[in-house]
Amino acid sequence: MLGRTSLFKYRPPVCSLPIRRLSNHPSGAVKTLKKPPNSILFVKKRNDDVVASALRDVAAHVRETYPGVQLFHEQDSNLPIGVEPWSSSDARSRPIDLIITLGGDGTILHASSLFKTGVVPPVLSFSMGTLGFLLPFNIDTFPQALDEIFTGKSEILERMRIACTFHRQDGSEMGGSANTAWQVMNEVTLHRGRSPHLNIIDAYVDGQHLTEAVSDGLILSTPTGSTAYSLSCGGPIVHPSVHSLLLTPICPRSLSFRSLVLPGSSRITLKINRGSRAPAEVSMDGQEACILQPGEFITVEASPHPVPCIKRSADLFTSRRDAEKERTIMGEKGGGDDWVRDINSLLQFNATFKNKHLATERL
Template sequence: MTSKFRHVALVGKYQSSSASGAATEQSRQILFDIAGFLQQQGCEVVLEEETATHTGLQHSFRSMPVDGLGQHCDLGIVVGGDGTMLGIGRQLAKYGTPLIGINQGRLGFVTDIPLDDYPQALLPILQGQYEQEARPLMHARVVRQGETVFEALAMNDVVVNRGGTSGMVELRVEVDGQFLSNQRADGLIVATPTGSTAYTLSVGGPLMHPSIPAWLMAPIAPHTLSNRPIVLSDQTEVMMEVVSGRDISANFDMQSLASLLHGDRIFVRRSEYSVRFLHPVGWNYFATLRKKLGWNEGGY
């Protein structure tokens, strides 16, 4: 049976220039093998430009920048970890390109196919047998004196927090223009259901099933013990205004804006874009939680 997908983008987790030659060669070989497997299924393989350059595969396969992949390819395969997927997912969301995650290392929440299992997992997906889901993105912008000075998409979370050596930060929080509270803490997280298994998990926030249309807002080390995580509709807009504190920064997944000023406002709303994921038939979110969090194992 021929592949349902004709043009497949391949994005890899490549090593930095300071990484060992053995690590770089390993990444190169993994991508080379996966690309060869896809070609055997009748797919045209196009590597993401930076992936091709850093792994030395630019002469072996066609390559394109991410926007080119979105315009040309009807499927994206991401090899790496959840961080790699976050970056490419934000960029390809506007094109509606479905993504498959192959985990190079520990099991990820959104890169869920183990590297050793990719041939058996990919073959039925390429033939049109898969589970599909959409994960919403956040659109966040920083407004300073009435002007937007930074904006970004986030799949996991938007975090406003203090510097490592500074004191507490105070944030005025509004939801749809209605005052909620003044938060005094080390910081504040607004997360998607996808992000509920990331930073918010470490500060005591609940897990949210990805089908729930909600945001999770959780304080980091709050000054008042009654200041607890709260779940909000994702149809609302959350506003965080910097009232006081030093060395305050905002982070949008892995994108950062340092040195927020008093009076800066960070607005968070649901983006018009979502990230599409394809999973093997039989995939379910709860099985991923059990594997990743070690549930049902001794000592838990």
């Protein structure tokens, strides 16, 4: 059994905005912001003129409607008026109360990476990219969305993150840049990279040996990441409120090796077998982390710092027609679930085949 090492150390929070839990909610998972934000960090899709224009509009609206709120953006040569440069090293001296993302799902993953060693501020995400699993708000509704935040009406869904540490063959933690308390929102992937040989990876659950995986690699993902790389490799779709970890093989040699859903309280260890002919490259949310040699391993468990994502209310649909359709499907309350909409609209979940003959006749 591999010895358990201390993973989390106390770190001062970087978000000063308190969050209130709604005690009357049956699952207890829904929260609201307790007071309006004093500081906002913008994270946008790069090299996109449309997104840059939207950023200027949102920043101008905040300055005019909510004077006194500090506005920040990552270091950039062309910042809008009133927006100050900010970096992750400023997290303690210049705390952030709210993150506004403009772009695709990747912008939220990037925002999460800016706070990978501690608390993540609430995230308000506007859809201006290629995917929308994490993007409940249309950019045209930003005045109403901000009004709900500043009046305390916004609800929050906490999306799980996973924390990782890297270890040498003797079990000691690796130092330096290879072990910077990574916390990721989608997945951790161990893969053979450019090696022509398969990886041999031993997987342990809470210290108990689960299996020896001979494959192109393994994916350990959160429920949020279940619709990303894990899904492409045959993994299940899991609702983000389900506290769990998904272990999914990449092109396994054994046809009986299928994806597993494990308890969110589990501590997973993935060790490169000493007999493996290939090292394993480790990537996290699309970022290269390090290379693990035979005998080295990574430990993964749920992070105490999830990503609080602001949910869209029933009043913030992209159009009146969408709102009426939602009320018809979900009942008079009409709130619905962003996740249900996503898997139907983006994944075409369980969509039936169209009759090509009938489709031709309608033309």
